[in-house]
Amino acid sequence: MNDTRDPNAPESAVETPDVVETQGVISPGFIAQVVGAVGDGDKPFLWRTVKELHPADVADLLEHLPPEAFRKAIHLLGKALPAEAVAELSDSARLEALHELTDAAVSSMIGHLDSDDASFLLSDLEEDRRDRILTRVSATDRAAIESALSFDEESAGRLMQRDFVAAPVFWTVGQAIDHMRTVKEDDLPETFFEIYIVDPAFRLQGSVPVSRLLRHGREKPLNEIMKETAVHVRPEMDQEEVAYLFRQYNLASAPVVDEAGRLTGMITIDDVVDVIQEEAEEDILALSGVSEAGVNQSVFSAVRARIPWLAVNLITAFFASAIVSLFAPVIDQVVALAFLMPVVAGLSGNAGSQALAVSVRAIAERDLEGPMIRRAIRREGLTALINGLIIAWSAALIVLAWFHSPTLSLVIGTSMTFTFCWAGMIGILAPLTLRRFGADPAVASSVFVLTSIDMASFFVFLGLASLVLL
Amino acid sequence: MNDTRDPNAPESAVETPDVVETQGVISPGFIAQVVGAVGDGDKPFLWRTVKELHPADVADLLEHLPPEAFRKAIHLLGKALPAEAVAELSDSARLEALHELTDAAVSSMIGHLDSDDASFLLSDLEEDRRDRILTRVSATDRAAIESALSFDEESAGRLMQRDFVAAPVFWTVGQAIDHMRTVKEDDLPETFFEIYIVDPAFRLQGSVPVSRLLRHGREKPLNEIMKETAVHVRPEMDQEEVAYLFRQYNLASAPVVDEAGRLTGMITIDDVVDVIQEEAEEDILALSGVSEAGVNQSVFSAVRARIPWLAVNLITAFFASAIVSLFAPVIDQVVALAFLMPVVAGLSGNAGSQALAVSVRAIAERDLEGPMIRRAIRREGLTALINGLIIAWSAALIVLAWFHSPTLSLVIGTSMTFTFCWAGMIGILAPLTLRRFGADPAVASSVFVLTSIDMASFFVFLGLASLVLL
Numbered sequence: 050m051n052d053t054r055d056p057n058a059p060e061s062a063v064e065t066p067d068v069v070e071t072q073g074v075i076s077p078g079f080i081a082q083v084v085g086a087v088g089d090g091d092k093p094f095l096w097r098t099v100k101e102l103h104p105a106d107v108a109d110l111l112e113h114l115p116p117e118a119f120r121k122a123i124h125l126l127g128k129a130l131p132a133e134a135v136a137e138l139s140d141s142a143r144l145e146a147l148h149e150l151t152d153a154a155v156s157s158m159i160g161h162l163d164s165d166d167a168s169f170l171l172s173d174l175e176e177d178r179r180d181r182i183l184t185r186v187s188a189t190d191r192a193a194i195e196s197a198l199s200f201d202e203e204s205a206g207r208l209m210q211r212d213f214v215a216a217p218v219f220w221t222v223g224q225a226i227d228h229m230r231t232v233k234e235d236d237l238p239e240t241f242f243e244i245y246i247v248d249p250a251f252r253l254q255g256s257v258p259v260s261r262l263l264r265h266g267r268e269k270p271l272n273e274i275m276k277e278t279a280v281h282v283r284p285e286m287d288q289e290e291v292a293y294l295f296r297q298y299n300l301a302s303a304p305v306v307d308e309a310g311r312l313t314g315m316i317t318i319d320d321v322v323d324v325i326q327e328e329a330e331e332d333i334l335a336l337s338g339v340s341e342a343g344v345n346q347s348v349f350s351a352v353r354a355r356i357p358w359l360a361v362n363l364i365t366a367f368f369a370s371a372i373v374s375l376f377a378p379v380i381d382q383v384v385a386l387a388f389l390m391p392v393v394a395g396l397s398g399n400a401g402s403q404a405l406a407v408s409v410r411a412i413a414e415r416d417l418e419g420p421m422i423r424r425a426i427r428r429e430g431l432t433a434l435i436n437g438l439i440i441a442w443s444a445a446l447i448v449l450a451w452f453h454s455p456t457l458s459l460v461i462g463t464s465m466t467f468t469f470c471w472a473g474m475i476g477i478l479a480p481l482t483l484r485r486f487g488a489d490p491a492v493a494s495s496v497f498v499l500t501s502i503d504m505a506s507f508f509v510f511l512g513l514a515s516l517v518l519l
Numbered sequence: 520m521n522d523t524r525d526p527n528a529p530e531s532a533v534e535t536p537d538v539v540e541t542q543g544v545i546s547p548g549f550i551a552q553v554v555g556a557v558g559d560g561d562k563p564f565l566w567r568t569v570k571e572l573h574p575a576d577v578a579d580l581l582e583h584l585p586p587e588a589f590r591k592a593i594h595l596l597g598k599a600l601p602a603e604a605v606a607e608l609s610d611s612a613r614l615e616a617l618h619e620l621t622d623a624a625v626s627s628m629i630g631h632l633d634s635d636d637a638s639f640l641l642s643d644l645e646e647d648r649r650d651r652i653l654t655r656v657s658a659t660d661r662a663a664i665e666s667a668l669s670f671d672e673e674s675a676g677r678l679m680q681r682d683f684v685a686a687p688v689f690w691t692v693g694q695a696i697d698h699m700r701t702v703k704e705d706d707l708p709e710t711f712f713e714i715y716i717v718d719p720a721f722r723l724q725g726s727v728p729v730s731r732l733l734r735h736g737r738e739k740p741l742n743e744i745m746k747e748t749a750v751h752v753r754p755e756m757d758q759e760e761v762a763y764l765f766r767q768y769n770l771a772s773a774p775v776v777d778e779a780g781r782l783t784g785m786i787t788i789d790d791v792v793d794v795i796q797e798e799a800e801e802d803i804l805a806l807s808g809v810s811e812a813g814v815n816q817s818v819f820s821a822v823r824a825r826i827p828w829l830a831v832n833l834i835t836a837f838f839a840s841a842i843v844s845l846f847a848p849v850i851d852q853v854v855a856l857a858f859l860m861p862v863v864a865g866l867s868g869n870a871g872s873q874a875l876a877v878s879v880r881a882i883a884e885r886d887l888e889g890p891m892i893r894r895a896i897r898r899e900g901l902t903a904l905i906n907g908l909i910i911a912w913s914a915a916l917i918v919l920a921w922f923h924s925p926t927l928s929l930v931i932g933t934s935m936t937f938t939f940c941w942a943g944m945i946g947i948l949a950p951l952t953l954r955r956f957g958a959d960p961a962v963a964s965s966v967f968v969l970t971s972i973d974m975a976s977f978f979v980f981l982g983l984a985s986l987v988l989l
Contacts (some may be wrong), residue, residue: 242710322792342880362865377858414814435818
């Protein structure tokens with residue numbers, strides 16, 4: 050293989066700017082073209098394409114390739130693959146790309162990344178390969194990466210980068226600017242929005258947004274324009290907590306300090322945006338009983354992500370079924386009950402899902418705290434009662450029109466009013482209880498809530514029917 | 520009323536820093552204290568509290584007050600209420616606060632805010648009050664706000680602010696810095712992360728991150744260090760699209776340009792973070808059939824947000840019920856079918872919800888585009904088949920053990936395998952179809968998907984049972 054241009058390459062077909070113009074949406078035609086180039090082993094075309102695209106678009110493009118083309122593309126690109134593009138790949142694609150790349154290629158990528166992205170890249174690798182790669186990077190980078198990896202996954206320590214700008218509290222604006230003009234490019238973060246002011250023991254004193262630094266004359270002492278930082282993130286802090294603080298205080302970046310108040314890193318908004326997105330997604334999926342999903346997920350991992358909840362539900366469904374079986378005599382006598390059972394359970398289940406989604410969201414937003422809890426429970430109770438009355442007695446009217454049985458109509462109206470209230474209450478109380486016991490309200494709630502509503506629906510509806518109709 | 524300190528105010532009880540220390544979590548004790556102060560009309564305490572807290576925490580605190588205390592607190596605070604705190608309130612609380620404040624108080628707030636927040640605040644007001652308030656603000660502010668309000672809600676035009684820093688393409692670093700040092704504070708945005716480079720017709724040429732500006736000497740021409748901006752946002756662009764671009768390209772801010780390429784505004788990440796959060800929330804709620812939820816939502820608005828979907832479901836539930844009624848003869852003969860119907864429908868419904876959540880998420884993430892669609896449909900189909908086989912035949916075993924009827928066991932196993940596949944397919948095809956017709960996949964999918972699964976489950980299970988058992 051050689052890296053120089055192949056004179057036979059289909060020069061006329063090179064029209065990559067297409068992608069850039071449509072801002073992130075990669076056209077099927079362009080993907081087909083890239084797949085073709087990969088098949089032909091057309092390195093020059095791939096190298097040029099990758100160079101012209103934003104790394105995030107390179108990642109998108111690679112993810113859109115069929116599995117074999119993906120692997121071959123990574124192989125053909127080798128060191129030409131920008132490190133940032135690899136960092137932007139989805140979890141499974143990133144892992145596969147790293148698998149395809151040589152240790153030399155990976156370690157050269159590591160050198161180009163800020164420490165948070167570098168450790169993120171290495172965190173997925175098996176320990177011995179990680180160690181092999183770390184021996185090839187500079188001692189400073191190695192130390193930063195190893196310290197980042199010592200923190201828990203999903204902690205602030207993993208999100209933070211070691212590259213930041215700090216200035217002593219006695220400096221002036223001019224000294225700070227001169228420092229940034231002279232320091233080696235590699236020793237500064239790629240972008241930063243504030244500089245941190247520290248005392249001689251490197252304890253954080255405050256921060257100066259870069260935009261504020263620019264507005265003051267060179268002679269201005271930094272300690273006159275610095276502000277106290279609104280939040281101090283600790284490296285052990287959960288990433289969800291970090292995301293909350295960024296949202297709450299509209300932050301673009303935040304300093305990370307250790308237990309002694311010493312500045313140890315910086316977290317920037319781009320990483321936090323990913324966390325916010327991730328957490329919201331987790332809640333959506335968890336509420337539907339899916340533990341994980343991804344653009345390039347394999348069938349095997351999709352099955353594994355979904356079967357546990359289905360298995361639990363298989364058991365609980367038969368519990369509900371057992372309750373129905375208790376009432377065989379009344380169903381035998383009035384078969385219409387079998388037609389109406391799903392109406393009672395289905396509608397109450399929906400009312401429960403609604404209450405559950407509202408509550409899980411409110412917990413994630415930290416809106417269910419202190420005195421808000423009682424107010425929210427009251428609201429859910431009243432809402433369930435009102436919706437229950439409206440829906441239950443509409444259903445009763447439909448049943449009256451259908452079966453001409455006032456008794457059956459009364460049974461469905463009464464029991465649905467009750468099961469709606471049950472659904473509303475369990476929909477808020479279950480996630481609150483789970484939170485109290487330290488469990489994730491989104492994950493476990495659905496199973497518990499929906500099963501309990503099914504069971505209550507069958508028991509109340511068929512039980513009342515037995516009392517009245519038998 | 521007077522604004523000077525009341526000598527009888529409970530001075531000793533003043534311990535606000537509590538809140539700041541716990542970073543955003545407002546303790547019930549502190550809320551009780553504030554409620555007490557509001558009851559006593561203790562203005563000095565309220566004014567001090569508000570001054571010591573971050574505006575976002577002030578908003579949180581106000582939202583945690585009971586409704587009457589909230590209104591009275593707004594009234595007591597009046598002009599002392601920071602504009603930023605009002606902007607941070609939830610929709611309904613903000614509206615109520617604006618209602619409580621005088622025109623004079625609101626117009627003075629408007630003057631303190633960046634134009635995006637100012638127009639956000641005014642967008643909720645009735646037109647004549649808005650006009651009254653606008654007559655009280657400066658002509659520049661009024662023009663900026665009116666032009667922002669001329670764009671659709673949820674468009675980039677509403678998110679963008681008119682305050683930004685632009686420099687002519689022929690300037691040097693030193694000239695740009697001098698300009699920022701001399702310009703009036705009010706004419707600059709509160710924070711900014713990049714300055715925009717424009718030609719004499721104010722057409723955008725590129726941008727220079729502030730952190731890069733600082734690294735270069737005063738003599739350096741800006742056009743040598745500027746980079747092409749990765750994305751050009753148009754004011755008409757949907758906010759969801761804007762959020763996607765910020766996430767895709769890890770942006771902290773982005774310029775907004777009109778159709779002629781002229782720079783008209785800037786969007787910053789803090790507003791985009793709110794959009795990302797909002798859109799994710801909307802999807803969670805929409806998937807459960809809730810149109811709106813909020814921390815201080817009234818029972819009336821909660822009922823209104825949830826009843827439409829319940830009403831649709833009432834109709835669809837009776838459709839499913841009608842299908843069951845077609846099979847009355849077989850249920851009459853084998854009452855066990857009535858016990859097992861909910862098992863088939865419930866488990867298939869869950870498999871459908873899983874596929875739906877995964878697909879809706881993937882659409883929102885733009886992971887379902889071009890060739891990815893076919894791959895995803897294939898994955899959903901295979902996953903549904905495998906999960907279906909596992910769950911359906913486990914259910915068949917349970918039925919065999921329970922009823923000792925191989926026929927009934929075969930009926931449930933076969934029909935559930937089929938309904939699982941149906942659920943998986945409809946779970947991905949319904950949102951894709953809705954998207955093709957321009958509808959929001961999250962909103963309408965649930966109704967359609969779950970009803971169709973219920974109907975398919977009853978029809979296939981009871982139909983097969985009729986064929987085999989009668």
